[in-house]
Amino acid sequence: MVRFATPQEQATRKATRAALGETLIELHEEGVPVVAVDADLAGSTTLGKFGSAYPDRFFNAGIAEQNMMDVAAGLALAGNVAFTGSFAVFGTGRAYDQIRNTVAYSGLDVKICPTHAGVSVGPDGGSHQMLEDVALMRVIPGVTVLVPADYAAAKAAIRLAAETPGPVYVRMGRADVPMVYGAGVELQVGRAYVLREGTDVTIVANGVEIREALIAADRLAEEGVSAEVVDAFCVKPLDVDTIVGSIAKTGRAVVCEEHSVIGGLCSAVTEALAEHHPAPCSFVAMRDCFGKSGSFEELMEHFGLNSDAIVEHVKKITA
């Protein structure tokens, strides 16, 4: 059973990245042969926590993401479950060929877990706001792609990464976000979760968009629109039955992600719909553009990613 956050938990704001280092410590203490490699961002990614606890199992590659990824590949070849860090923009983009040609092509137990994805890295600006990572990872054969909504889901995703054979991508952010799931929630690869049932429209979302989708659903309910909210935390493999089943029931979908509209969840959902049950869709996502400096909240508003935007999209598609 999926456990949702208690009111007390909902009041706690925590970044998904905070789950990384501490979950690796737990996994190691449970006997999983975890190792971690970072690229001079161990403080930011929280992998440094794991490194402080188990210095012989942590490797700082310095500012060298390509080497980071292939060192992790070598560590995996020696029988370890190897996690990599860095920011999403470098940890996927700079190391793409290493992920594609070594990690994925060899089918290695490397868990690509960078943080600071999306616009959550705010003031750092467009160079650091990675909005194409889900697309880059999803297109590689054999890579499992997880986009957790909150701290509890991130812990679950990191555990899933450790126990799922082969490469897994876990997308984490920097922004403190309220808890949606309860502490200790267990999620499954290949599953989507219906967080709220509805009849007029299906809002498919993941990551920080889950919180926005739930707020939007509350407001829509006040206006008489019944929205079903589905957490597609596992973008690949996609839970086609749950997602297409929901959209078939409601007749339309608004797909939301803190990512480019190209190649990520929006693409995955529409590919599934086109094949199984064509239906009208609308997208709350970055419209083929780079980010810019600003606060997380400002950027969510400017780029039309917050609950206001979702409400508008739902109204249009249900009109």
Next chain:
Amino acid sequence: MDLNELQAKANEMRIDIVKSIAEAGSGHPGGSLSCADILAALYFGGVLDHDPHNPTWKERDRFILAKGHAAPALYAALAHAGYFPTAELLTLRTWGSRLQGHPDCRLLPGVEVSTGSLGQGLSIAAGLACGLRISGGDQRVFALLGDGECEEGQVWEAAMFAAHKKCGSLVAIVDSNQLQIDGNVADVVQTGTLAEKFAAFGWQVKEVDGHDMADLVDVLGACKSAGGDKPHAVIAHTVKGKGVGFMENKVAWHGKAPNLEEFAFAMADLGAEGGC
């Protein structure tokens, strides 16, 4: 094997390299022939501890072909060592074969990791050395790079990392044949004196004639048994296309197969009996 046997083995490997590429109609003969002696020394000269009947034996030394396009040389070494039948060498690059154009570890026993994208093998080897050390093993990790490959920046990221992490069990061998696909390494982008570069990065460096079997066995054997914290680099000076006269030092033979007439000349050069 004694020296004569090792040289004969290397020659058999060369014959199989040329045969398999000729049969496939494509492949990379130049860089496969330049490293045939190095691979013979590693696999048959008592350098690598390995067991062809148990390819995943935990205590084995590891070999990574960073220059993955020399796959025909690796396949010849593995087949002659007994990882799979030598007859399979003639399936190189064909539909349904385990002998892919570049090595695929998910298909072929004895291939530690899939390679082909240059610049990555040394990082993988460094990570593997670190990983084996965590487990308390004293296995050695050998990686074979091309000199053109050393134009990849990641090689130097790995060189810095391995020295910093005191990867004394790591041995990088550079097959320095002076040529790359677009011409002389010196003309494309001069890599400079690789021995000095690796030494400056904190490596223990030796240079060797990459076709002198006695030297190769001595130097590689010494790297295997050496103690200390410094990773080892062996710059092997080689001739691209070595053993086939018309291919030697000719960049044109980086990546093409011989036609029937050329194949006959090649077999004659290598003293092969019975031709194709």
